[in-house]
Structures are given as structure tokens and as C-alpha cells.
Amino acid sequence: MAGEIEFTTNYSDLSTDNGFQFEFRCERCGNGFRTEFDTWSMSTATNVLDGASSFLGGIFSQGADAAQQVKSAAWEKASDKAFRKASEDVRPKFVQCPRCSAWMCREKCWNEKKGLCKQCAPDLGVEMAAAQADKSVDEVWAHAKMSDEDKRLSEQDWREGIVASCPKCGAPQESNARFCPQCGNDLKAAKHCTQCGAKLQPGAKFCAECGAKSG
Numbered sequence: 001m002a003g004e005i006e007f008t009t010n011y012s013d014l015s016t017d018n019g020f021q022f023e024f025r026c027e028r029c030g031n032g033f034r035t036e037f038d039t040w041s042m043s044t045a046t047n048v049l050d051g052a053s054s055f056l057g058g059i060f061s062q063g064a065d066a067a068q069q070v071k072s073a074a075w076e077k078a079s080d081k082a083f084r085k086a087s088e089d090v091r092p093k094f095v096q097c098p099r100c101s102a103w104m105c106r107e108k109c110w111n112e113k114k115g116l117c118k119q120c121a122p123d124l125g126v127e128m129a130a131a132q133a134d135k136s137v138d139e140v141w142a143h144a145k146m147s148d149e150d151k152r153l154s155e156q157d158w159r160e161g162i163v164a165s166c167p168k169c170g171a172p173q174e175s176n177a178r179f180c181p182q183c184g185n186d187l188k189a190a191k192h193c194t195q196c197g198a199k200l201q202p203g204a205k206f207c208a209e210c211g212a213k214s215g
Contacts, residue, residue, distance in 0.1 A: 020082035
């Protein structure tokens, strides 16, 4: 019908007795647009009647009451007209997502390629960059929790050079030391099988390559 007014939930009515103003917001980022204040042409005349009723009373008061009723009806009609115009003015700046039905600003929160809002169809490049940033932050925190000595370790050190206890005296190692603080044993010394020459793992009693007894 011609008299129907399409309405949404993403707006605030800032109108007063003196005029009309509306604010429309994006339901994703919260940014939006505020219409210019539209002064109501009858506001001055009705304010004069309101003032007269407060001073003179009697018949003027009765006339003011009648005028107030006329004012209310006229204000409602003018408000509808102002809202309809405001909605038409800002409509090009918003899009309603067919998936979630939310009203999104076209400039920042609408994925033109997908025909959906960025809440339903995010920009993949943005999401990839965010995922990489999250991973980098996790790595920074993991690195910060390591001891200064452990930060200097190479991948080979991690795989071969760290021992939990001394293979000679059995003392537990509190850090990645080169020598055992209890017996002085060289914890980093590379030992080889006397039979085949293969490198022996720390504490190994037999060679993993030929089975010969170590030591």
C-alpha cells in the first residue's frame, strides 16, 4: 500500500517537538549516518498556544488542549513523512543480508563479490592475515616462556643434545648444560661405536646400527 512505511531495527529516533532527526546504524560495525534536523513548521505556533494556556487558563486553556490534539495528529503525520524521506535518503548506503537479514553498511561490511555481509562471508585475505598474526603472537609468547639458554638452541640441539640426567652419575640436569655439575661428565661429547663407527645415543649400552656393546 502507498501509505505503508518500511521500517528496520537499525535506527534511533532523535526527533523532538520542534522537528525530526533519525540515526541509522550498521548492525556489524555500529557506524552509520544521522540525518539533518528537519524543523517542524507548526512547532512555533503550538509552543505559543502552550505558553498561553499556562498563563491565562480558562477558555484559552481549553483552546490549547484542542490545539494540542491537533498538534499530536499533525506531528505524527509529519513524523511519518520525515521518517519515510530519511529512509529513502540512507537506503543506498545500507544492504540487508539475504542470509542473516541484518542491515550492513555497504562501504565496510558488505562483501560485494559474494552478495553477503562480511559476517556471513568474510574477506578471505583478511581472515588469513588475522590467522597468521594469531600464530605469530602464540609463537612470541611460547618463545618468551623459554629460558635464555634454551632460546639459543638449534633444531639439532633439541633432537640430540638435551639430556634429562647425566648418563654417568644419574644426576638430574636443571638446564641444558655441557658438563654435569655433579661429576663433571661431558654431556655433549659425541661417542661412536668402536665396531661400525655409528654415532651412539647418550646413555646407550648397545649400538643401534650393529648391536655391538658400547664402551
